[in-house]
Amino acid sequence: xxxxxxxxxxxxxxxxxxxxxxxxxxxxxxxxxxxxxxxxxxxxxxxxxxxxxxxxxxxxxxxxxxxxxxxxxxxxxxxxxxxxxxxxxxxxxxxxxxxxxxxxxxxxxxxxxxxxxxxxxxxxxxxxxxxxxxxxxxxxxxxxxxxxxxxxxxxxxxxxxxxxxxxxxxxxxxxxxxxxxxxxxxxxxxxxxxxxxxxxxxxxxxxxxxxxxxxxxxxxxxxxxxxxxxxxxxxxxxxxxxxxxxxxxxxxxxxxxxxxxxxxxxxxxxxxxxxxxxxxxxxxxxxxxxxxxxxxxxxxxxxxxxxxxxxxxxxxxxxxxxxxxxxxxxxxxxxxxxxxxxxxxxxxxxxxxxxxxxxxxxxxxxxxxxxxxxxxxxxxxxxxxxxxxxxxxxxxxxxxxxxxxxxxxxxxxxxxxxxxxxxxxx
Numbered sequence: 001x002x003x004x005x006x007x008x009x010x011x012x013x014x015x016x017x018x019x020x021x022x023x024x025x026x027x028x029x030x031x032x033x034x035x036x037x038x039x040x041x042x043x044x045x046x047x048x049x050x051x052x053x054x055x056x057x058x059x060x061x062x063x064x065x066x067x068x069x070x071x072x073x074x075x076x077x078x079x080x081x082x083x084x085x086x087x088x089x090x091x092x093x094x095x096x097x098x099x100x101x102x103x104x105x106x107x108x109x110x111x112x113x114x115x116x117x118x119x120x121x122x123x124x125x126x127x128x129x130x131x132x133x134x135x136x137x138x139x140x141x142x143x144x145x146x147x148x149x150x151x152x153x154x155x156x157x158x159x160x161x162x163x164x165x166x167x168x169x170x171x172x173x174x175x176x177x178x179x180x181x182x183x184x185x186x187x188x189x190x191x192x193x194x195x196x197x198x199x200x201x202x203x204x205x206x207x208x209x210x211x212x213x214x215x216x217x218x219x220x221x222x223x224x225x226x227x228x229x230x231x232x233x234x235x236x237x238x239x240x241x242x243x244x245x246x247x248x249x250x251x252x253x254x255x256x257x258x259x260x261x262x263x264x265x266x267x268x269x270x271x272x273x274x275x276x277x278x279x280x281x282x283x284x285x286x287x288x289x290x291x292x293x294x295x296x297x298x299x300x301x302x303x304x305x306x307x308x309x310x311x312x313x314x315x316x317x318x319x320x321x322x323x324x325x326x327x328x329x330x331x332x333x334x335x336x337x338x339x340x341x342x343x344x345x346x347x348x349x350x351x352x353x354x355x356x357x358x359x360x361x362x363x364x365x366x367x368x369x370x371x372x373x374x375x376x377x378x379x380x381x382x383x384x385x386x387x388x389x390x391x392x393x394x395x396x397x398x399x400x401x402x403x404x405x406x407x408x409x410x411x412x413x414x415x416x417x418x419x420x421x422x423x424x425x426x
Contacts, residue, residue, distance in 0.1 A: 003028060004338035004424075007144050007158035009131035010165035011038065013105075014305030014322030016112035018162060020058050021330040023120045025424045027338060030123075030156070031116075034130035036149055038113050040106025042250065043191045043283070044220045044232025046072065046205065047103060049096040050406040051320035054327045056098065057416055060115065068111055069103025069220050070229070074204040077369055080214075082267045085384050086369055086393045090205065097412050102205065102218045102232070105319070132170050134161050134301055142300045159338050161301045162329070164322070167290060169307035175298045180291050185312060185362060187287035190235045190258045191250070193220070194278035195228045199270050208272075210379045211370040212238040213261055215272055233275060236287070237261050253284035287312055289362070292355030297347040300340045304329060309354045312361040321354065324405060327417040334422050357403055366400050369393060 004027055008015045011033030022029045047055070047069075055065070076087040091100035116124055128149035135143045142161045146154045163171025167182065198219040199206060205218040214236050221230040235258055255276060265272035290310040296303040305322035329346045336342040372388055373379055381387045401407045 004159040005029065005157075006338065007131065007142070007156055007161045008032065009144070009161065009163045009169070009171050010305075010307065011035075011113065011125055011127075012164060012166060012305065012322070013109055013112060013319050014307075014326055015162075015164035016109070016116055017054070017058070017323045018164060018304065018326035018329065019116050019120070019124060020112065021326050021418065023116070023124070024058060024418070025330060025334065025422060027333070027424050030158075031125045032129045032131050032144070032146060032156070033125060033127050034147075034149070036128040038110065038127070040104065040110050042105035042109075043193055044102060044218065045105040045108070045319045046218075047101040047108070047323075048317065048320040048406045049091060049098040049100050049408075050411050051323040052101055053098045053411070054323050054417060057327075057418060057420075058115075060111070062099075064111060065099075065101050065103065066222070068107035069101040070203055070222050071099040072102045072203055072205055072218065073201045075207075075366075076200060076204055077207045077367070078209075079373065079379065079381070079384075080208070080210050080265070082269075083381065083384065085373060085388075086397065088394075088397065095408050095412070096406075102203070102220050104220050104230075104232075108319070130170070131156075131161070131163075131165065133174055134171065136299045136301070140300070159300065160340070160343065163301065163303045163307045164305045164326075166306045167288070167310040169303065171301065172293075172303055172307050175301065175303065176293050179293060182288050183291055185287040185289070186240075187236055187238045188258075188284060189287060189313075190253055190282055190284050191233070192276070192279035192282040193230050193232050194275050194280075196231045196275055196278060197227050198223065198229050198231065206270075207367055207370075208265070208270075209236075209370070211367075211374045214367070214370065215262065215265070217270070217275070231275065233279075235259075235262060235276065250283040250285050253282045255279070255282060257282075257284065289358060292351075292358050294351075295347055296351050297340075297343045300343065302329070302343040302346060308351075309358055311358045317357070317361070320406075321357075324417075325350070331417050333424060334418065338424065353403070360400070360403055366397060369396060372396075 006029040008031045011031045072090045073093045075090050077085040130147045131144045132147045133145045143157045208215045216234040219229040220232045223229045262272050296308045304325035332342040332345045377387050
């Protein structure tokens with residue numbers, strides 16, 4: 001019997017997590033990534049406890065994650081005048097068996113890449129190679145067209161093809177040729193990092209502002225001897241719908257492009273203008289996603305990660321969901337083999353609920369509490385309990401965590417996604 005071979009379009013976090021999971025199961029795969037050299041691009045991301053559990057089960061260690069990030073201890077939402085709206089512990093402080101990590105996206109990406117190369121060999125990742133299309137074979141299997149950066153083209157044949165090629169996925173475009181264009185939510189975000197002293201617990205994720213403009217601030221490194229850490233920040237402003245729609249990724253930006261929106265945001269515990277001035281690099285990117293599609297599967301071809309469900313980053317869930325996609329898909333392959341049937345089961349189980357999460361994030365995800373405050377009092381209040389009772393705030397957050405798959409009791413009680421020592425019999 002011919003040994004299965006899985007083709008993976010895209011060497012981002014989802015594609016590499018899938019390749020590591022397949023290697024763990026003893027299945028040969030090849031990742032095709034269009035860039036010639038991987039670099040630690042991006043700024044901060046959060047990895048939720050459900051995804052951290054999967055990274056640990058892949059053999060990554062707390063020491064390795066500590067080198068690229070820091071365990072998060074708190075999630076807090078604060079009004080523009082500094083009034084407390086909601087706060088809760090996170091990670092192990094919240095009772096999870098696994099931490100939540102705030103990490104540098106690029107360093108996590110490079111950790112996954114180097115781990116895969118060390119385990120499966122450099123041939124497991126083909127750089128400078130983009131999967132631009134596919135053909136389903138009548139006798140089973142799939143071929144993929146590979147565009148190389150030197151201008152040449154080649155064909156690869158595999159048992160399955162998994163599109164993990166991001167929001168601009170070529171695999172998705174072929175599967176859904178009439179999909180609407182990228183959806184812009186009317187907001188722009190400016191991202192950067194600065195050296196500063198962490199606030200609140202020392203490892204807090206803080207959302208500060210109102211429903212039309214806010215800051216997100218959290219450390220992605222441990223403090224140095226002087227108490228300074230690398231602080232990731234996102235400055236977000238909702239624009240008038242008459243302004244031009246946006247559809248890019250990280251674009252270099254200047255402080256003067258947006259800093260005036262945050263003049264006067266100075267508190268006894270945080271100086272936002274000073275934090276922004278301390279940035280060495282700043283990037284602009286729009287708040288964009290894709291409309292949900294009816295299916296992520298076309299026979300032996302499936303989508304995962306942003307190719308399947310690009311969503312607003314309001315719930316800190318994008319990278320975590322990509323990791324979960326990879327692990328959940330492999331769990332179904334353990335049961336059903338490297339088969340289109342496993343892909344159909346993945347689609348049947350997850351496409352609907354995750355599509356709902358896309359739409360939930362359009363409603364601002366956990367930051368929807370800011371919309372509620374605005375609707376009820378115009379954003380002006382002295383006591384948040386007079387606006388949204390504590391029980392209602394807690395219920396809102398619990399509902400989001402359940403939808404996103406990291407409700408504490410359910411996660412702590414769940415069996416491992418992939419049983420220890422599991423191998424695919426082929």
